Amino acid sequence: MSTSIHTRKRTARTTGILALPLLSVELLAFFFAASAPSPLFVVFQNRWSLGASTLTIIFAVYAIALLVALLTAGAVSDHIGRKPVVITGILVQIGAMAMFVAADDVHWIVAARIVQGLATGIVTGALTAAIVEAAPPDKKHIGVMLGSVSPLAGLALGALSSGLILQFSDTPVLSTFISLAVFFAVAGVLTFFIPESATPRPGALTSLIPRVSIPPAARAVFLASVPAIISVWMLGGLYLSLVPSTMTEILHIHTGLASGVAIAVLNGVGALTPIILRKRDSRTTTLIGAGALTAGVTITMTAIGFGSAPAFFIGTAVAGVGFGSAFSGSIQRLSPLVAPHQRAELFAALYVVSYLSFSIPAIIAGRMVAPFGLLQTELVYGAVLVAMALVALITGLIGGRDREE
Template sequence: MPPGPSSLALSRSSRQPFRFGRPAATWLQALILLTFMAASSAPTPLYSIYRANWGFSAITLTIVFAVYAISLLLALLMLGSLSDHIGRRPVIIGALALNAAAMAVFMTASAVPLLIAARLLQGLATGAATSALAAGLMDLDRQRGPLINSVAPMIGLALGALGTSILVQFAPAPMQVVFIVLLAAFAVQALAACFLPETSSKRRGALAAMLPTVNVPRQAWRALLLIAPMDVAAWALGGFYLSLGPTLAGRVSGIHAPVIGGLMIFALTVSAAIAVLLLRGWAPQRMLVFGASALTAGIAVTLAGVHGGAVSLFFLGTSLAGVGFGLGFLGALRTVLPTAQPHERAGLMAAFYILSYLAFSLPAIGAGVLTHAVGLIAATDYYGAALIVLAAAALIGARLFPPGRKKAAA
């Protein structure tokens, strides 16, 4: 059987001078994805400092957070399939340059409008990179691609939150130093990305591909609908933690410092990464079932910790919910990705991440509005109850209509 377009593109580009081989290219793209996610969570522990210095409300905080997610969505809609047409490498390099510019704006931000501008640029950069990196990793390593696409974001989110908390606690200029470090990392990675092999053959229609459309292959719709409740529940949980989570952790623990928010996000995302690494051999259906169950139990334990003022229960529930987050996300990814052909991967990944980031942003905005109306604890209760309902729906769907069945989930 002759090699497909992606294989041909890889073999041709790998013969060119000064191109990384397949293993080095895989790890470089994994590192870039990790750094993008670290940058996305880096501002979260700083929100308490921004609020203290600039005096804004919980609604403003969720708007700042949502600007990032919404701009990311727009980038996915317009640029999600672009790397299928012009190649993975130029999209990755351009996204790295744009995110470096976002870090520069963060460094000089002195008011909410500049913070919003930085998050806007960061969202555009991350959206442009996400589908290209996900598809590129699948091109390079079909077996480990889904694992890297699941673990790298979790580890990146954990390192970004915890690393920022440590720098805020011990380094000078807390609102600048983390972004200086990230700016340097993106600059080095942009240079290294110039030597990535191209794994996607160029195709016509790049301008048409930039029209806001969702390119889901016909054969992928059933799988996408199957995993939707799990994916929405997982990312809605992540959106709450990355926006209002540090405020809630401070309320429960009585420690109103950036480090407590960083530790909370670290507990959520590291438990997710560990669960994925240890249980990655499971079948996708088993991951979805166990992920939905762990998410439900974790949210229940977290709410018990909130109402009992028990920090240990709060972090135990957060870690358990993180296990559900990680397994649910990997199970969803492994259910959806095999349904696409190589030239359809970037478009499908764009659709998958559009679903994920809509769940990441819109519920968090609602939580901010609800917090303003009924208070943080009551809003947390309502939010947690909604996520439990979604997780229950995911559990039922995974049991009744497992990925391997041919019967449609009508």
């Protein structure tokens, strides 16, 4: 009997230790899958003669579907637990990967992106909250950092990996999405064996009513963080929607690997920056982010205006510093302000703002390409983005220190 009890305790400790890396990799993988299609847009363009506006629609429907899922299922894991929500999202994601594999026209790609957006929206709040909860009690900052770095690392690795597959594989679409489907299947099985970190409580059905709710204790800091969040995700939307067309039409680089590298540089630098700045307080990290965004986007737009690929990648790297530090700083500021049972609700609200900023400006930009041209559209987009980053910088400078520091 004692041996059996000891074995069960040892197994529980082992699965508990594995929870943090597993959940972090799962969050990374969802964003890996989100950016993986972008370099493959070249394949879709050649196969079905698609224009920049159509590519923007393929990008945008993902973000809109994600928003719908966030608004309905974003906080449900606070009521039924993290694991059921994560496993459901994984199953939906496997369905999306299967649709990409089966696609024989652009309508299938659009449908696959919608299902993929729903899957990501279902799990984003639950996974982010579960990562924080899986961190050791005296090292919650590790969970906060992983929760902010994993999406950016996933976006970087997804774009770079599919770009490399595109360069060296004869079947890049099949290779990319079959590999992802297998990974998610394995991850779903492993998730069954990790401990549940949230205590179930009533109100699950009520939580499915679409709404955005910010816990009162975090509202002031949340509102102060909005300009930084908007500028960060406007930048991400630009790269995932229009940069593939920018590479071919403005910078005259006719390979999907180039757009994959650009997205990887932005998000890869963004993922590394919070690690480098981990000893800085959240306010300083956010200010560095707003300043780097302003400088990086200015360099990038200048490079586009002059058609300079080297300057474009330099500006992308500088913007990546801002991308990572502004987003990470915002999460670091917000996370300590709420109770554990409010975390998924808070992160869902944060990602609603993020994905509105990610999708709506890109959709508008896609509609403007035909009448005004790609170059003029991107320059105006960049000017709006710089203005928003400056608002974030000024807000941070005059706002004083956060109440939580």
